[in-house]
Amino acid sequence: xxxxxxxxxxxxAAFTVVLFLAPMAIIVGYSFMTRxxxxxxxxxxxVENYQRLFDPLYGVILWRSLVMSTLATALCLLIAFPLALxxxxxxxxxxxxxxxLVILPFWTSFLVRTYAWMFLLxxxxxxxxxxxxxxxxxxxxxxxxxxxxxVVGLVYGYxxxxxxxxxxxxxxxxKNLLEAAADxxxxxxxxxxxxxxxxCAPGMRAAGVLVFIPCLGAYLTPDLxxxxxxxxxxxxxxxxxxxxxxxxxxxxxxxxxxxLVMVLLLALLRRDGEEAL
Amino acid sequence: MKQGRFLGVFAAGVYAFLHVxxxxxxxxxxxxxxxxxxxxxxxxxxxxxxxxxQLGEAAWNSLVIALASTVLATAIGTxxxxxxxxxxxxxxxxxxxxxxxxxxIVTGISLLALFQWVFRYxxxxxxxxxxxxxxxxxxxxxxxxxxxxxxxxxxxxLEDAALDLGAxxxxxxRLVTLPILKPGIAAAALLxxxxxxxDYVITSLVAGVDSETLPMVLYAMARRGANPVxxxxxxxxxxxxxxLILLSERMQKNP
Numbered sequence: 001x002x003x004x005x006x007x008x009x010x011x012x013a014a015f016t017v018v019l020f021l022a023p024m025a026i027i028v029g030y031s032f033m034t035r036x037x038x039x040x041x042x043x044x045x046x047v048e049n050y051q052r053l054f055d056p057l058y059g060v061i062l063w064r065s066l067v068m069s070t071l072a073t074a075l076c077l078l079i080a081f082p083l084a085l086x087x088x089x090x091x092x093x094x095x096x097x098x099x100x101l102v103i104l105p106f107w108t109s110f111l112v113r114t115y116a117w118m119f120l121l122x123x124x125x126x127x128x129x130x131x132x133x134x135x136x137x138x139x140x141x142x143x144x145x146x147x148x149x150x151v152v153g154l155v156y157g158y159x160x161x162x163x164x165x166x167x168x169x170x171x172x173x174x175k176n177l178l179e180a181a182a183d184x185x186x187x188x189x190x191x192x193x194x195x196x197x198x199x200c201a202p203g204m205r206a207a208g209v210l211v212f213i214p215c216l217g218a219y220l221t222p223d224l225x226x227x228x229x230x231x232x233x234x235x236x237x238x239x240x241x242x243x244x245x246x247x248x249x250x251x252x253x254x255x256x257x258x259x260l261v262m263v264l265l266l267a268l269l270r271r272d273g274e275e276a277l
Numbered sequence: 278m279k280q281g282r283f284l285g286v287f288a289a290g291v292y293a294f295l296h297v298x299x300x301x302x303x304x305x306x307x308x309x310x311x312x313x314x315x316x317x318x319x320x321x322x323x324x325x326x327x328x329x330x331q332l333g334e335a336a337w338n339s340l341v342i343a344l345a346s347t348v349l350a351t352a353i354g355t356x357x358x359x360x361x362x363x364x365x366x367x368x369x370x371x372x373x374x375x376x377x378x379x380x381x382i383v384t385g386i387s388l389l390a391l392f393q394w395v396f397r398y399x400x401x402x403x404x405x406x407x408x409x410x411x412x413x414x415x416x417x418x419x420x421x422x423x424x425x426x427x428x429x430x431x432x433x434x435l436e437d438a439a440l441d442l443g444a445x446x447x448x449x450x451r452l453v454t455l456p457i458l459k460p461g462i463a464a465a466a467l468l469x470x471x472x473x474x475x476d477y478v479i480t481s482l483v484a485g486v487d488s489e490t491l492p493m494v495l496y497a498m499a500r501r502g503a504n505p506v507x508x509x510x511x512x513x514x515x516x517x518x519x520x521l522i523l524l525s526e527r528m529q530k531n532p
Contacts, residue, residue: 026390109515119298217381
């Protein structure tokens, strides 16, 4: 068996080593180097790139990314929980359709979904056009290119990531507990607050991490909906590797982002085990 | 039953939030006016879309890249899932799952750094080949995820029975497990195709001058400002993916 298995694993192992682990190793190396005069990387070895992460100039962007990702995650959970509850309580044959409707936009291009919001929110967009023609407003509202637009885009983009784990958590829940709560005189709201929500904690944690991670690393959403003013970590990294041509600093930010992602995932896995995801 | 009604209304609101923006975008792609005021039905933007040579070339590139990387990633990922199902390899499955949660921008710049580094020794340039390599690299983990889910429901005893009856290990894989995996492999291929066709962030970093993809053109157009042609392309992509999913559902129901 072992020979066949080794043969089967060889291509994926090769791809993983050459196109994932090696590039990451290069990034680790670069993050300790110095920016060259023409944008390349040179010696000497230094930890200065990591110290610069705490420079207020960049700290603002890192902090903004954390705040916006937290906000988007909280909104996703707030929206996803009632929706997951609705699907879990629906008739058996309808459940699949309801779930399908959650995932369906996800199969469309991310770029298209983001553009749909640009189309709605821009100065000459649908919302402003309608409000202007109804004379509700005299000049277009600045809906696009701000932090609110970015958070809306993030919620829109990653909502399915929150619905699915919450739904599977609710599906696995022992329905007898709900009946017991009702028998003991709890109202429906009390049952949700004191029985369903506590039992949903693992689903909430999984959903939270699954939404927070892509939000934190988001690039397209802040780029297209936030304009230049609301950039996040992802845009900062891209900028270092293109316009600013400061690869060592870009590498250091990338690794800080990776570290955050891994800490979150490991914390979740340690807490809830592998089936959490 | 007040609560049930609240949930129903809430769910309807969320579904509207998810779908209405896309439906509006599609509807306005048929608008005669360039502006967001309805002035009547027209196919003008579709005509312009089909007349645009750069768009056609980008769509062709995207298709070639997506097909090539789907075939490669599906084959490699399926073999990998089978091997890991037989006996897990912690470093390999760990690395692949890590690649799945790595922010796209980090994957992109690390691959760019690798290619730049290699190109210092070899006289090659960024192009279709680097894009395909990058796409295969990030698609393998998606394929693994889907095929692995299918394998978890498979029965290892079936292969043991085949081996007892004199099949070789290769035959046991090809004749017993592979047929069981077919729906999973089809779903994995569909997912690999979608993530490849859709990718902008990684592609834009590792693409060369001759390998501009549809998302790259779409991105440039979207940034330039309101353009009904973008709505038309969006509608075509939307319908294309929809048809693909329906087709795959059909195939999985009556194989």
